[in-house]
Amino acid sequence: MATDVQKIRNFSIIAHIDHGKSTLSDRLLEYTGTITKREMMDQFLDKMDLERERGITIKAQTARLVYKADDGNTYILNLIDTPGHVDFSYEVSRSLTACEGALLIVDASQGVEAQTLAHLYTAVDVGLDIFPVLNKIDLPSADPERIKEEIEEVCGIDASEAVLTSAKAGIGIKDVLEAIVKRIPPPKGDINKPLKALVFDCWYDTYQGVVVQIRVMDGVIKKGTRLRFMANGKEFDVDKVGVFTPGPKTIDELGPGEVGFVIAGIKEVRDTSVGDTITDAANPTAEPLPGYKPAKSMVFSGLYPVDSSQYEDLKEAVQKLRLNDSSFTFEPETSLALGFGFRCGFLGLFHMEIIQERLEREYNLSLITTAPTVAYRVTKTDGEVLMVENPSELPTPQYIEMIEEPFINATLHMPSEYLGAVLGLCEGKRGIQKEIKFISTTRAMVLYEIPLNEIVLDFYDKLKTLTKGYASMDYEYLDFRRSDLVKLDILINSEGVDALSLIVPRERAFSRGKELAEKMKEIIPRQMFEVIIQAAIGSKIIARETIKALRKNVTAKCYGGDISRKRKLLEKQKEGKKRMKQVGRVELPQEAFLAVLKVS
Amino acid sequence: MPFCRRKCPYCDFKSIETKSAPEERFALCLTKELEKITGEAGLHEARLSTLYLGGGTPSILSPDTVASILDSIRSFFKPDKDLEVTLEVNPDTVDLGKLTGFRSSGVTRLSIGFQALDDRHLVLLGRAHTAEASLRAFSSAREAGFTNAGVDLMFAIPGQTLSDWEATLRKVSALRPEHISLYGLTIEEGTPFHGRYAKGRVGLPTEEIEASMYLMAKDMLTAAGYCHYEVSNFSLPGFESRHNSSYWKGAHYLGLGPSAHSYLSKPLWGSRWWNIAGPYEYMDLVERGESPIEAKEALTREEAMLEALMLGLRMVEEGLKTGPFTQRFGLSPMEAFSGWDGLLSDGLVEALSDRVVLTRKGLLLLNEILLKLSLKGA
Numbered sequence: 012m013a014t015d016v017q018k019i020r021n022f023s024i025i026a027h028i029d030h031g032k033s034t035l036s037d038r039l040l041e042y043t044g045t046i047t048k049r050e051m052m053d054q055f056l057d058k059m060d061l062e063r064e065r066g067i068t069i070k071a072q073t074a075r076l077v078y079k080a081d082d083g084n085t086y087i088l089n090l091i092d093t094p095g096h097v098d099f100s101y102e103v104s105r106s107l108t109a110c111e112g113a114l115l116i117v118d119a120s121q122g123v124e125a126q127t128l129a130h131l132y133t134a135v136d137v138g139l140d141i142f143p144v145l146n147k148i149d150l151p152s153a154d155p156e157r158i159k160e161e162i163e164e165v166c167g168i169d170a171s172e173a174v175l176t177s178a179k180a181g182i183g184i185k186d187v188l189e190a191i192v193k194r195i196p197p198p199k200g201d202i203n204k205p206l207k208a209l210v211f212d213c214w215y216d217t218y219q220g221v222v223v224q225i226r227v228m229d230g231v232i233k234k235g236t237r238l239r240f241m242a243n244g245k246e247f248d249v250d251k252v253g254v255f256t257p258g259p260k261t262i263d264e265l266g267p268g269e270v271g272f273v274i275a276g277i278k279e280v281r282d283t284s285v286g287d288t289i290t291d292a293a294n295p296t297a298e299p300l301p302g303y304k305p306a307k308s309m310v311f312s313g314l315y316p317v318d319s320s321q322y323e324d325l326k327e328a329v330q331k332l333r334l335n336d337s338s339f340t341f342e343p344e345t346s347l348a349l350g351f352g353f354r355c356g357f358l359g360l361f362h363m364e365i366i367q368e369r370l371e372r373e374y375n376l377s378l379i380t381t382a383p384t385v386a387y388r389v390t391k392t393d394g395e396v397l398m399v400e401n402p403s404e405l406p407t408p409q410y411i412e413m414i415e416e417p418f419i420n421a422t423l424h425m426p427s428e429y430l431g432a433v434l435g436l437c438e439g440k441r442g443i444q445k446e447i448k449f450i451s452t453t454r455a456m457v458l459y460e461i462p463l464n465e466i467v468l469d470f471y472d473k474l475k476t477l478t479k480g481y482a483s484m485d486y487e488y489l490d491f492r493r494s495d496l497v498k499l500d501i502l503i504n505s506e507g508v509d510a511l512s513l514i515v516p517r518e519r520a521f522s523r524g525k526e527l528a529e530k531m532k533e534i535i536p537r538q539m540f541e542v543i544i545q546a547a548i549g550s551k552i553i554a555r556e557t558i559k560a561l562r563k564n565v566t567a568k569c570y571g572g573d574i575s576r577k578r579k580l581l582e583k584q585k586e587g588k589k590r591m592k593q594v595g596r597v598e599l600p601q602e603a604f605l606a607v608l609k610v611s
Numbered sequence: 612m613p614f615c616r617r618k619c620p621y622c623d624f625k626s627i628e629t630k631s632a633p634e635e636r637f638a639l640c641l642t643k644e645l646e647k648i649t650g651e652a653g654l655h656e657a658r659l660s661t662l663y664l665g666g667g668t669p670s671i672l673s674p675d676t677v678a679s680i681l682d683s684i685r686s687f688f689k690p691d692k693d694l695e696v697t698l699e700v701n702p703d704t705v706d707l708g709k710l711t712g713f714r715s716s717g718v719t720r721l722s723i724g725f726q727a728l729d730d731r732h733l734v735l736l737g738r739a740h741t742a743e744a745s746l747r748a749f750s751s752a753r754e755a756g757f758t759n760a761g762v763d764l765m766f767a768i769p770g771q772t773l774s775d776w777e778a779t780l781r782k783v784s785a786l787r788p789e790h791i792s793l794y795g796l797t798i799e800e801g802t803p804f805h806g807r808y809a810k811g812r813v814g815l816p817t818e819e820i821e822a823s824m825y826l827m828a829k830d831m832l833t834a835a836g837y838c839h840y841e842v843s844n845f846s847l848p849g850f851e852s853r854h855n856s857s858y859w860k861g862a863h864y865l866g867l868g869p870s871a872h873s874y875l876s877k878p879l880w881g882s883r884w885w886n887i888a889g890p891y892e893y894m895d896l897v898e899r900g901e902s903p904i905e906a907k908e909a910l911t912r913e914e915a916m917l918e919a920l921m922l923g924l925r926m927v928e929e930g931l932k933t934g935p936f937t938q939r940f941g942l943s944p945m946e947a948f949s950g951w952d953g954l955l956s957d958g959l960v961e962a963l964s965d966r967v968v969l970t971r972k973g974l975l976l977l978n979e980i981l982l983k984l985s986l987k988g989a
Contacts (some may be wrong), residue, residue: 515803562822565977567794567843571858572872574885578918581981588982
């Protein structure tokens with residue numbers, strides 16, 4: 012029997028990192044007895060180790076809470092967690108579409124941040140009912156009245172009845188649950204209509220195959236249903252449907268308004284995609300749900316094994332990761348300097364870091380990552396248009412008619428005292444100012460159009476440093492624009508190293524080349540011969556640095572008591588060497604390939 | 612011998628700073644340890660070729676104590692006729708009378724810690740003696756009848772220039788010691804020097820200067836008739852330290868006292884063990900009849916090969932001998948390790964018919980060379 016829609020509430024929590032989303036989620040689970048305190052690991056919903064370490068949700072998770080409200084009725088509350096990083100904004104919008112309402116958590120002393128706003132606008136766009144929750148109310152610096160005003164002013168939503176909580180101290184948890192029941196509408200949906208369900212997450216499970224998380228809009232799905240993915244037409248027989256409590260629990264069927272999972276012998280995540288609509292192949296719905304977009308890689312970099320014999324291992328690892336992450340793309344690539352590897356596409360820089368870390372950690376690989384880049388649209392003189400994801404593949408200048416690069420719309424929020432610094436940063440990154448707004452007496456917001464490549468390099472780090480971590484940023488893809496760009500090559504002992512090439516604005520080429528050569532000099536350890544680093548545009552050398560040859564490195568004393576220690580030291584150093592990549596005769600540490608991220 | 616009058620700020624050997632060492636107790640412990648280990652390892656009546664009293668300041672002991680230690684050691688083994696008995700000497704701890712006493716106790720060879728012959732450098736090194744005291748100790752050694760006396764020197768001392776070093780080398784070679792050890796100052800972790808110089812190496816000669824100092828010494832001493840037989844050691848022909856050479860050639864040795872290491876090349880790929888470092892902890896254990904051994908290791912074939920390579924290449928003239936290596940491991944060094952080609956073409960090592968040796972350039976870069984050589988299949 013499907014649950015009565017009147018007793019269902021589907022909600023999401025919108026918050027900036029650190030404003031307490033995970034802690035509040037934990038308290039809701041705990042209060043409703045969904046999990047006991049004893050079972051509670053901190054921040055239960057963030058399952059992956061990496062997430063716990065970084066304190067951020069990467070894949071969305073859900074939990075079904077059973078709550079007996081003050082009105083005497085028992086409600087099913089589906090908490091649909093959303094990823095907390097801008098790289099995953101599409102996934103966020105899909106998760107929100109699965110809900111009728113959202114809690115907007117705002118830190119009662121820090122106020123509204125850019126990410127909060129970005130997610131809030133998405134929630135408003137998909138038509139959710141939103142109510143604010145002021146968290147960390149127990150802190151001495153909390154100023155709920157001021158923050159309420161700020162919410163009304165900045166977000167344009169009524170904050171007069173904001174719920175006051177301290178998730179950490181367990182204050183106001185029941186108030187939140189009551190507000191969910193009273194202020195979020197029950198789902199609509201017709202059990203008699205053909206099945207229509209939204210896929211808002213999917214992942215690969217070693218035992219079950221692909222697990223698809225859905226929100227049923229109309230109809231019913233149960234074991235035996237032959238489901239069809241409307242985007243690609245693929246069909247599968249449903250083996251199991253269930254809900255997360257938050258552990259998986261099989262149930263008979265999922266009806267309108269319900270949120271749960273489907274297992275249907277799907278082998279690859281690629282067969283499904285977030286945002287797609289599921290229907291019943293025997294009785295299909297006419298129209299899929301609106302808003303489906305295939306995931307699109309925005310940032311690219313080359314991944315190569317340090318030890319070329321690990322290529323097959325890397326191949327297997329990226330294939331496995333792809334099973335679980337359809338927004339990650341890869342294709343084989345060969346570099347003269349690095350050998351066989353993969354050109355990988357990511358949603359953003361953060362996504363890239365996560366993937367790299369998982370490859371190294373979970374698959375025990377030692378990797379060289381080349382500097383991240385965006386995809387450039389190059390029009391050749393013969394009219395051919397190509398997308399260049401690897402700077403070394405840029406055609407030589409005489410064949411280039413024009414190069415276009417992707418621009419983004421960036422929204423930045425910061426305390427007013429850092430406004431100057433942020434403006435300086437954006438201008439330095441070729442940003443075009445669109446708007447400056449003071450959202451309260453102490454907080455400012457700016458809108459900029461910036462080439463994505465500038466963000467990809469070191470924008471976040473700079474922003475964090477300049478504003479002591481108080482600024483936040485969100486962005487969305489805008490368009491491709493023509494720019495005056497050139498390829499900067501790096502030569503080591505006169506040999507070009509393709510994996511170090513990058514595309515830079517012509518006006519910055521000299522300074523970039525010089526800074527990069529200097530940085531490489533710092534990063535590359537001295538060798539037994541002189542190493543010359545040059546930066547070049549075409550055949551023109553624009554910078555040169557010399558790493559002097561190592562003259563003396565010999566252990567002075569090696570007597571009876573030293574032998575064992577010296578041998579162990581040697582073995583350890585040999586291990587360290589294995590993490591270096593030999594390019595020509597020069598041994599380059601992994602950081603050398605990311606040196607461009609370290610220059611201003 | 613883990614007792615010193617004064618701790619040197621560059622030295623990482625675990626010794627105790629004291630005016631008077633508990634020498635009787637310590638000597639008894641050595642005997643007791645020896646008795647136990649020779650019994651356990653079945654070393655009774657084993658051949659004894661060399662004996663070395665080193666580590667800390669052995670010359671702090673009285674000649675009587677040294678005599679009793681040597682007597683008891685000799686009584687456990689079958690000493691060679693020409694047994695080499697070396698004593699390390701700090702100039703501030705000896706006079707003619709004491710040296711004469713050492714001589715009659717059976718010491719045949721001295722290694723005198725000059726370290727520097729410039730009082731400014733001695734002060735910087737925190738040494739308790741002057742240059743004059745070193746020279747006096749050397750002439751007293753000759754007077755006491757030592758015909759095999761070596762001196763230790765350090766270079767790349769803070770503030771030392773190439774011409775300072777040249778002057779030191781001239782003075783030393785004029786003395787005609789049978790043996791000269793030269794050690795580039797190494798900043799060891801856990802020493803006061805580490806705190807002072809590890810960051811930035813401010814005040815230390817540059818690597819360029821250090822390399823020049825080393826080569827200058829090699830050239831001057833070779834011209835003066837010395838053989839450069841190991842990375843840091845020179846001797847007049849026939850006066851190589853037999854004791855130290857045995858380390859580099861993979862012979863057995865038994866170490867007694869705190870921090871002492873022992874090595875047996877058999878069975879299999881050899882084994883090694885070493886004693887705990889604390890002198891009083893050592894004595895307490897031995898007196899209770901317990902083992903002072905801190906740890907043991909049985910070497911794997913790969914480890915044994917790496918040690919043979921690391922030690923063999925230190926022998927400047929003799930080099931890594933291919934015959935003994937091949938006999939032991941069933942593979943020649945060329946077959947066992949990869950990476951020789953680049954080293955040969957860069958002129959860092961030289962392959963002769965029966966051995967591999969470092970070139971003049973390679974001598975300065977041995978650690979880097981070892982990193983370029985990898986065990987095949989590893």
